[in-house]
Amino acid sequence: MRTKxxxxxxxxxxxxxxxxxxxxxxxxxxxxxxxxxxYLKAVLSNSYHRGIIFFTIGQALASxxxxxxxxxxxxxxxxxxxxxxxSFVKAILTVPFVMPSxxxxxxxxLLFGKxxxxxxxxxxxxxxxxxxxxxxxxxxxxxFPVVVRMVSSLWQRINPHYEEVAMSLGARGFTLFRxxxxxxxxxxxxxSSMLTFIxxxxxxxxxxxxxxxxxxxxxxxIFTSIMxxxxxxxxxxxxxxxxxxxxxxxxxYIKSLDMYAKAEEQRVxxxxxxxxxxxxxxxxxxxxxxxxxxxxxxxxxxxxxVLYDSLIFQGRFxxxxxxxxxxxxxxxxxxxxxxxxxxxxxLFGFSAVLLSTTVALIxxxxxxxxxxxxxxxxxxxxxxxxxxxxxxxxxxxxxTFHRPPLELLGTWYIIVFAHTIIAYPFVLRAxxxxxxxxxxxxxxxALSLGAKxxxxxxxxxxxxxxxxxxxxxxxxxxxxxxxxxxxYMLYQPEYTTITIAVYRFLSARQWGSASALSVxxxxxxxxxxxxxxxxxxxxx
Amino acid sequence: MVSVELREIxxxxxxxxxxxxxxxxxxxxxLTLLGPSGCGKTTTLRIIAxxxxxxxxxxxxxxxxxNEIPPYxxxxxxxxxxxxxxxxxxxFKNIAFGLELRKLPRGEIEKRVLxxxxxxxxxxxxxxxxxxxxxxxxxxxxxxxxxVIEPEVLLLDEPLSNLDAKIRERLRGEIKxxxxxxxxxxxxxxxxxxxxxxxxxxxAVMKDGTIEQVGKPLEIYYNPxxxxxxxxxxxxxILELEAENGKVHLGKLCFNVGRDGKVKIxxxxxxxxxxxxxxxxxxxxxxxxxxxxxxxxxxxNEIIAERFLEELPFKIExxxxxxxxxxxxxxxx
Ligand SMILES: Nc1ncnc2c1ncn2[C@@H]1O[C@H](COP(=O)(O)OP(=O)(O)OP(=O)(O)O)[C@@H](O)[C@H]1O
Ligand SMILES: [Mg+2]
Numbered sequence: 008m009r010t011k012x013x014x015x016x017x018x019x020x021x022x023x024x025x026x027x028x029x030x031x032x033x034x035x036x037x038x039x040x041x042x043x044x045x046y047l048k049a050v051l052s053n054s055y056h057r058g059i060i061f062f063t064i065g066q067a068l069a070s071x072x073x074x075x076x077x078x079x080x081x082x083x084x085x086x087x088x089x090x091x092x093x094s095f096v097k098a099i100l101t102v103p104f105v106m107p108s109x110x111x112x113x114x115x116x117l118l119f120g121k122x123x124x125x126x127x128x129x130x131x132x133x134x135x136x137x138x139x140x141x142x143x144x145x146x147x148x149x150x151f152p153v154v155v156r157m158v159s160s161l162w163q164r165i166n167p168h169y170e171e172v173a174m175s176l177g178a179r180g181f182t183l184f185r186x187x188x189x190x191x192x193x194x195x196x197x198x199s200s201m202l203t204f205i206x207x208x209x210x211x212x213x214x215x216x217x218x219x220x221x222x223x224x225x226x227x228x229i230f231t232s233i234m235x236x237x238x239x240x241x242x243x244x245x246x247x248x249x250x251x252x253x254x255x256x257x258x259x260y261i262k263s264l265d266m267y268a269k270a271e272e273q274r275v276x277x278x279x280x281x282x283x284x285x286x287x288x289x290x291x292x293x294x295x296x297x298x299x300x301x302x303x304x305x306x307x308x309x310x311x312x313v314l315y316d317s318l319i320f321q322g323r324f325x326x327x328x329x330x331x332x333x334x335x336x337x338x339x340x341x342x343x344x345x346x347x348x349x350x351x352x353x354l355f356g357f358s359a360v361l362l363s364t365t366v367a368l369i370x371x372x373x374x375x376x377x378x379x380x381x382x383x384x385x386x387x388x389x390x391x392x393x394x395x396x397x398x399x400x401x402x403x404x405x406x407t408f409h410r411p412p413l414e415l416l417g418t419w420y421i422i423v424f425a426h427t428i429i430a431y432p433f434v435l436r437a438x439x440x441x442x443x444x445x446x447x448x449x450x451x452x453a454l455s456l457g458a459k460x461x462x463x464x465x466x467x468x469x470x471x472x473x474x475x476x477x478x479x480x481x482x483x484x485x486x487x488x489x490x491x492x493x494x495y496m497l498y499q500p501e502y503t504t505i506t507i508a509v510y511r512f513l514s515a516r517q518w519g520s521a522s523a524l525s526v527x528x529x530x531x532x533x534x535x536x537x538x539x540x541x542x543x544x545x546x547x
Numbered sequence: 548m549v550s551v552e553l554r555e556i557x558x559x560x561x562x563x564x565x566x567x568x569x570x571x572x573x574x575x576x577x578l579t580l581l582g583p584s585g586c587g588k589t590t591t592l593r594i595i596a597x598x599x600x601x602x603x604x605x606x607x608x609x610x611x612x613x614n615e616i617p618p619y620x621x622x623x624x625x626x627x628x629x630x631x632x633x634x635x636x637x638x639f640k641n642i643a644f645g646l647e648l649r650k651l652p653r654g655e656i657e658k659r660v661l662x663x664x665x666x667x668x669x670x671x672x673x674x675x676x677x678x679x680x681x682x683x684x685x686x687x688x689x690x691x692x693x694x695v696i697e698p699e700v701l702l703l704d705e706p707l708s709n710l711d712a713k714i715r716e717r718l719r720g721e722i723k724x725x726x727x728x729x730x731x732x733x734x735x736x737x738x739x740x741x742x743x744x745x746x747x748x749x750x751a752v753m754k755d756g757t758i759e760q761v762g763k764p765l766e767i768y769y770n771p772x773x774x775x776x777x778x779x780x781x782x783x784x785i786l787e788l789e790a791e792n793g794k795v796h797l798g799k800l801c802f803n804v805g806r807d808g809k810v811k812i813x814x815x816x817x818x819x820x821x822x823x824x825x826x827x828x829x830x831x832x833x834x835x836x837x838x839x840x841x842x843x844x845x846x847x848n849e850i851i852a853e854r855f856l857e858e859l860p861f862k863i864e865x866x867x868x869x870x871x872x873x874x875x876x877x878x879x880x
Contacts, residue, residue: 446629446631448627448629448631449631449633449634451596451598451618451625451627451631452625452627452631452632452633452692453633453644454597454598454617454618454619455596455618455619455623455624455625455693455702456619456624456644456645456648456692456693456696457619457622457645457648457649457696458619458644458648459617459619460617462648466644467633467635470635471633471634471635
């Protein structure tokens with residue numbers, strides 16, 4: 008019983024750093040000496056805001072469709088075939104999980120801008136940048152690996168007997184797929200679509216930077232309402248609308264995830280078919296090759312563009328941008344130098360990792376191992392932060408922590424707390440996934456051999472969960488390093504992070520400096536990526 | 548040596564209800580829980596081990612109430628139905644786990660682990676990982692891991708179910724030997740009645756979450772109290788007949804039942820002796836190694852008899868149409 012007291016830590020943390028801010032937003036948006044719908048009405052009757060709400064949903068839908076179009080063929084290939092270089096392509100697909108979106112946005116600017124690589128290659132501006140097209144493509148970049156992962160993992164578990172029975176009954180080709188295979192894949196397609204949809208619905212950096220002034224999401228709208236117009240009432244009303252919608256979406260997502268998990272429990276594991284040499288040089292090999300190349304170009308080209316740009320100064324190879332980034336005189340934009348920004352990013356990153364892993368580990372353990380009263384409510388309460396957005400959180404923090412007793416605005420750790428709230432649902436997912444795989448009776452076996460609860464945990468469950476914990480920690484790190492919106496709203500000049508600095512350079516249209524700094528970000532992310540690869544835990 | 552006792556236990560799991568009025572394994576006794584799948588054997592073991600808290604009632608070791616003592620304080624050894632080997636530890640590490648927790652010196656641990664490995668016939672496999680072992684080998688590691696700590700109470704949940712007949716019989720003997728040698732009070736779960744008969748001091752037959760009967764193997768076998776127990780422990784003959792003046796007549800057979808009205812008379816096939824005569828018609832037969840199983844019909848009641856071939860008053864080549872029958876022992880259910 009006493010061990011369960013440890014739950015009060017994550018609960019208190021969530022109440023203060025998630026629920027309190029959310030309540031303060033609701034209060035701000037719905038209260039004026041009494042309940043009022045004035046601000047909600049103001050938002051909904053304004054055609055600009057209404058347009059943004061529709062655009063947010065519309066672009067999320069379109070991005071999801073594009074993501075599916077790109078991801079489903081990959082899912083098929085990965086589930087069905089074994090081919091040379093498969094593990095390499097698989098590894099490449101992990102890259103978007105750890106690459107900061109600001110850097111990807113910069114890469115897109117460098118590829119599709121007026122002087123961009125693709126623009127030069129084709130000879131004319133495709134009009135992709137600063138339009139909805141860039142937003143869709145960047146969203147697909149982030150999400151299609153999720154579709155590949157979830158759907159192919161399910162595809163491999165479809166018992167071949169079903170298809171064989173159907174074939175023996177006369178189904179074949181597309182009929183077979185539509186009548187037998189597709190229905191069994193639906194949970195995976197649906198769950199990964201929902202996840203993509205929510206990501207795009209709450210997306211901030213990508214529309215902010217790639218959407219230009221015409222295409223904004225609710226998230227960007229809240230941000231400008233508060234940071235530029237200083238209109239907290241309208242900002243809160245928008246946030247309330249966004250929260251309501253995203254909670255609905257999240258509810259659907261969680262339901263779909265249940266279905267997915269159930270379907271995935273099927274333990275039949277189909278070995279992917281090893282392609283023969285003849286097939287490899289045939290049509291199948293060609294299609295697989297084309298897909299791999301597309302994946303490769305799609306994921307790697309923004310990164311290469313950034314790297315290349317950082318090394319070109321006035322048309323020649325040079326390290327000048329790096330020199331400038333590190334020297335004080337060319338650093339007028341942010342009130343700290345690059346070294347401090349790196350230090351800040353690492354400090355926030357590691358602190359967020361520590362905190363979010365602790366919070367997530369306790370919650371995950373409680374969810375999977377303990378029975379207690381109100382567990383259902385507990386589960387819902389700890390999942391809700393997944394549906395909140397960085398900007399909403401930032402807004403809530405500004406409203407909640409600007410006065411005693413919780414006057415935390417302006418400290419560095421308020422940024423860490425925000426990062427923790429943003430990251431921990433993902434850590435929770437990673438840890439839950441491994442904990443679910445550890446049979447509860449392993450702990451019981453340890454207890455029967457004389458281990459105390461904590462010994463059983465340390466010696467048996469922790470080592471088995473370690474892979475998932477590391478992957479979760481890296482997610483948290485990657486998210487903290489990449490976080491822009493909430494950090495921007497909460498930081499003081501001395502707490503500038505690399506991501507903020509890149510954004511500042513971008514706003515000032517100093518691409519070279521932005522690229523050089525982004526490369527530093529890329530190196531940090533690459534280290535994360537390699538650790539994930541080393542751990543080898545199935546994050547995908 | 549400790550005794551293990553359950554008193555007035557009630558445990559409700561969903562719509563399953565386990566209710567044990569009283570069950571006691573005496574010091575050093577080998578008690579088997581026998582029953583069909585889903586009758587609550589594993590649940591009973593888990594209550595004794597302390598993994599499940601009973602909703603009501605007490606678990607006593609040597610008369611001390613153990614309800615509040617956690618599993619690690621009970622000095623038990625347990626073999627789980629699905630082994631529960633630690634996947635991240637080698638065979639050696641798995642077996643040494645309990646000894647390490649007891650802070651034995653390294654050398655001693657090594658000695659004991661190697662000795663037990665030999666006993667279960669897994670020498671040379673100590674550096675393998677569970678996933679590199681066959682199902683039967685895993686089961687033996689699980690057994691070794693529970694035995695090596697020399698617990699006071701050994702709880703075995705179908706520890707031999709995955710082994711082939713030969714190893715199964717050998718290990719059955721080994722378990723029994725170690726158990727006797729160290730006088731470990733043992734509670735053994737199986738749904739194999741032959742295994743239960745071979746190994747147990749006493750057997751508790753379970754059905755739908757309750758204990759039907761507890762007794763010595765032969766007592767349970769020949770004097771079952773209920774039809775369920777009778778049928779569960781092998782082939783049985785149960786005749787439902789009308790009694791008059793405390794007796795039942797069937798052909799030339801006469802049963803003393805001591806009451807009137809409908810009765811159920813039970814006897815095993817090997818209690819049916821074949822004599823010269825003609826009131827029991829032979830309706831079928833089946834040859835077994837050295838034995839014969841005869842299906843006989845007496846006034847429309849079918850019974851089974853099982854005899855060694857040389858006991859028959861006729862040759863099987865010229866089997867008569869009907870024979871006489873003698874039933875040496877029977878019970879009224
Ligand atoms: N956590 C639970 N919730 C609900 N019902 C349960 C739970 N655990 C077990 N049961 C039910 O309790 C009954 C007894 O289960 P138990 O595992 O004790 O059976 P068993 O006798 O060991 O069977 P087997 O020989 O198949 O191992 C079963 O009907 C099972 O479905
Ligand atoms: Mg069982």
